[in-house]
Amino acid sequence: MATRAKKRRSAKPKRLTKKDLNAMYRNMLRIRRFEEKTDEFFMAGRVKGAVHVSIGQEACSVGVCTALEDEDAILTTHRGHGHSIAKGTRMPEMMAELLGKSTGLCKARGGSMHIADISKGHYGAHSIVGANMPMATGMGLAYQLEGSGRVAVVFFGDGASNQGSFHESMNLCAIWKLPVIFFCENNHYAVSYHVERSTAVKDISVRAQGYDSPGVTVDGMDVVAVYEATAEAVRRAREGGGPSLIEAKTYRFFGHSRGDPQFGPYRTKEEVDEWRKRDPLTIAADMLKLTEAQKKAHLKAVDKELNDAIDFAEGSPEATLESALEDVYA
Amino acid sequence: MPVLTKDNHEEQDRHGGLGQAQRPVPATVNNSMIGMSSPTRGSGKKPELERNEMREITFVDALTEAHHEEMERDERVIVMGEDVELAYVFGVTKGLAEKFGRDRVRDTPISELGIVGAGVGAAMAGYRPIVEIMFMDFIMLAMDPLINQAAKLRYMLGGQLSVPLVVRTPGGGGVQYGPTHSQCLEAWFMQIPGIKVAAPSDPADAKGLMCAAIRDDNPVLMVEHKMLYKMKGAVPEGEHVTPFGQAAVKREGGDITLIGVGYQVHNCLAAADELAEEGISAEVVDPRTLAPLDTETLAESVRKTNRCIIVEEGHLRSGVGSEISAAVQEEAFDYLDAPIGRVAALDAPIPFEPRLEDFVLPNTANVVDAAKKALGVSV
Numbered sequence: 001m002a003t004r005a006k007k008r009r010s011a012k013p014k015r016l017t018k019k020d021l022n023a024m025y026r027n028m029l030r031i032r033r034f035e036e037k038t039d040e041f042f043m044a045g046r047v048k049g050a051v052h053v054s055i056g057q058e059a060c061s062v063g064v065c066t067a068l069e070d071e072d073a074i075l076t077t078h079r080g081h082g083h084s085i086a087k088g089t090r091m092p093e094m095m096a097e098l099l100g101k102s103t104g105l106c107k108a109r110g111g112s113m114h115i116a117d118i119s120k121g122h123y124g125a126h127s128i129v130g131a132n133m134p135m136a137t138g139m140g141l142a143y144q145l146e147g148s149g150r151v152a153v154v155f156f157g158d159g160a161s162n163q164g165s166f167h168e169s170m171n172l173c174a175i176w177k178l179p180v181i182f183f184c185e186n187n188h189y190a191v192s193y194h195v196e197r198s199t200a201v202k203d204i205s206v207r208a209q210g211y212d213s214p215g216v217t218v219d220g221m222d223v224v225a226v227y228e229a230t231a232e233a234v235r236r237a238r239e240g241g242g243p244s245l246i247e248a249k250t251y252r253f254f255g256h257s258r259g260d261p262q263f264g265p266y267r268t269k270e271e272v273d274e275w276r277k278r279d280p281l282t283i284a285a286d287m288l289k290l291t292e293a294q295k296k297a298h299l300k301a302v303d304k305e306l307n308d309a310i311d312f313a314e315g316s317p318e319a320t321l322e323s324a325l326e327d328v329y330a
Numbered sequence: 331m332p333v334l335t336k337d338n339h340e341e342q343d344r345h346g347g348l349g350q351a352q353r354p355v356p357a358t359v360n361n362s363m364i365g366m367s368s369p370t371r372g373s374g375k376k377p378e379l380e381r382n383e384m385r386e387i388t389f390v391d392a393l394t395e396a397h398h399e400e401m402e403r404d405e406r407v408i409v410m411g412e413d414v415e416l417a418y419v420f421g422v423t424k425g426l427a428e429k430f431g432r433d434r435v436r437d438t439p440i441s442e443l444g445i446v447g448a449g450v451g452a453a454m455a456g457y458r459p460i461v462e463i464m465f466m467d468f469i470m471l472a473m474d475p476l477i478n479q480a481a482k483l484r485y486m487l488g489g490q491l492s493v494p495l496v497v498r499t500p501g502g503g504g505v506q507y508g509p510t511h512s513q514c515l516e517a518w519f520m521q522i523p524g525i526k527v528a529a530p531s532d533p534a535d536a537k538g539l540m541c542a543a544i545r546d547d548n549p550v551l552m553v554e555h556k557m558l559y560k561m562k563g564a565v566p567e568g569e570h571v572t573p574f575g576q577a578a579v580k581r582e583g584g585d586i587t588l589i590g591v592g593y594q595v596h597n598c599l600a601a602a603d604e605l606a607e608e609g610i611s612a613e614v615v616d617p618r619t620l621a622p623l624d625t626e627t628l629a630e631s632v633r634k635t636n637r638c639i640i641v642e643e644g645h646l647r648s649g650v651g652s653e654i655s656a657a658v659q660e661e662a663f664d665y666l667d668a669p670i671g672r673v674a675a676l677d678a679p680i681p682f683e684p685r686l687e688d689f690v691l692p693n694t695a696n697v698v699d700a701a702k703k704a705l706g707v708s709v
């Protein structure tokens with residue numbers, strides 16, 4: 001940015017009120033319902049291509065984004081619908097993108113794996129595993145140079161933590177003290193490959209030690225735990241303390257992508273059931289002591305928003321063939 | 331790795347190092363050869379600024395000057411790369427760190443993927459980064475951020491942002507650095523929509539194209555041939571921006587068109603001199619940018635001369651010449667009196683040993699021979 005944004009007061013992590021927690025529950029439910037709908041549309045052949053839903057990992061998306069301001073940036077992955085929604089991405093335009101409509105966020109050129117809404121500080125889903133981390137580093141560099149106090153959060157998986165880009169980026173952010181938060185959703189699998197087989201360390205967070213930066217492991221099913229860890233990392237980043245690595249232990253309840261079953265050759269039904277007992281929505285609802293009626297009210301409001309988004313998407317025109325040749329160059 | 335600093339220039343030179351006239355090209359470019367007297371033609375587009383106030387500077391100094399001026403003009407321009415603060419290898423970034431500070435001009439670890447990716451990110455956030463890759467060969471480590479991210483982001487995010495990134499890198503052989511430090515890989519990038527590729531052949535174009543690259547809102551790859559760095563030539567005083575997509579006629583002629591890419595322009599000019607001695611008048615055209623490619627100016631020359639040779643330093647197979655040849659024949663097929671000829675590096679890695687290297691790289695004799703063949707003159 002040419003204009004130097006005013007440096008914000010470095011906010012002490014605010015204590016969550018019941019109202020905040022209620023909003024967080026609502027956001028997790030928005031993600032859950034959006035993903036269920038997306039999966040349904042995919043199975044019905046209405047959403048084309050590859051889709052990776054994040055059901056089970058909602059607390060990560062919402063816990064992180066609750067700790068961010070609108071001007072802060074996120075960069076996400078192939079499994080990015082949850083992060084997108086939590087950051088405020090416009091749902092109708094996002095659904096339109098999934099359905100390949102001209103009104104889609106990316107004009108039907110990106111699809112599920114490349115959702116972005118720059119107006120909301122969402123700098124894109126990047127579906128080359130690990131590619132988003134160097135970019136987050138550069139955004140952090142820009143924020144440091146402009147002195148704006150903004151931070152960039154990069155979401156990635158356990159699998160991505162084995163890419164060279166992770167290590168190069170952590171080192172760059174550490175030597176330059178960049179305001180970047182590396183948020184690793186360890187859902188224990190990269191497609192079918194278990195993290196214990198892929199990764200030399202038990203806790204991915206210890207890798208931060210190699211870059212003289214804080215690394216913590218949190219319960220990725222507990223939205224409050226995720227929020228608190230992120231808020232602390234954000235505080236540190238805004239104060240010029242440099243990057244942090246947060247590892248959230250979590251689990252995807254659905255298959256990896258496109259109709260991959262929930263359990264099968266690489267994981268058992270028992271394992272999935274065990275994790276489902278720790279559903280992040282249930283944990284948050286219990287914390288809030290939500291009554292059945294209150295849950296119903298949440299669901300009703302969320303489904304109304306979702307149905308409106310679907311109506312918008314379905315009512316939108318197809319992208320024209322000519323539009324496939326636009327925006328190649330600025 | 332050989333390091334080029336003030337102190338060891340001499341040693342470099344003694345060892346036939348950078349910029350030495352191992353190749354059949356004078357270290358100083360004659361003004362008449364670089365388009366001072368022959369005006370730049372560009373498909374009816376505006377001619378460049380009048381070149382009245384000229385002075386002789388090296389290719390490196392022209393690039394350095396471009397950096398200084400553009401960084402002064404726009405504080406969003408930043409520079410990153412290995413050893414750029416001291417400009418320790420080829421010297422392009424000299425004086426920048428002192429003048430603009432180490433926030434804007436920073437050394438990086440040896441992390442090509444990381445730093446090119448960071449350049450993409452900084453560009454996404456509104457800066458105009460210039461990333462130096464020490465040797466073009468090393469760009470292979472950064473193909474993901476360049477090809478999968480920088481070139482596609484604007485498109486795949488529906489035009490929501492642009493990526494004004496410049497990656498600069500020295501390419502080419504002639505300095506005995508061997509297979510992994512001598513390549514010309516321009517053809518790899520020419521193929522990719524969303525990225526621009528420039529390959530200047532003289533100091534004036536080096537400055538003009540560098541300034542244009544920095545001002546461009548798209549990702550640009552600047553390929554600087556190592557043999558050109560110490561070459562001197564006339565550069566206009568003051569602001570000098572060379573628009574992309576405008577080829578330049580570097581020497582006028584009527585019998586055959588020699589299209590040269592980057593450093594190979596000088597082999598074409600040397601060949602044109604030799605051909606002139608035999609009464610053959612060769613026109614030398616430099617596309618200057620490979621993407622976008624000014625097919626019209628190239629074809630216009632061929633429609634006049636009816637014969638064409640393309641000279642590049644990348645490999646022959648699927649090279650820059652393959653693309654230019656196809657484009658020219660599509661535009662000028664009816665005017666061609668001979669098949670379009672291609673001169674390029676032979677299809678082997680670039681060997682280190684000087685005799686072998688000379689054998690694999692294109693030279694003036696190759697160009698002369700190809701031209702004579704196209705003209706039906708016995709070689």
Ligand SMILES: Cc1ncc(C[n+]2csc(CCOP(=O)(O)OP(=O)(O)O)c2C)c(N)n1
Nearest residue numbers: 079127128129157158159160187189190191
């Ligand atoms: C560079 C690259 N290699 C491989 C893939 C194919 N791929 C897509 S997702 C994935 C697994 C990623 O695992 P993880 O980082 O743990 O994320 P998760 O899918 O669990 O969210 C793989 C191998 C890819 N998209 N990019």
Ligand SMILES: [Mg+2]
Nearest residue numbers: 157158189190
């Ligand atoms: Mg995973």
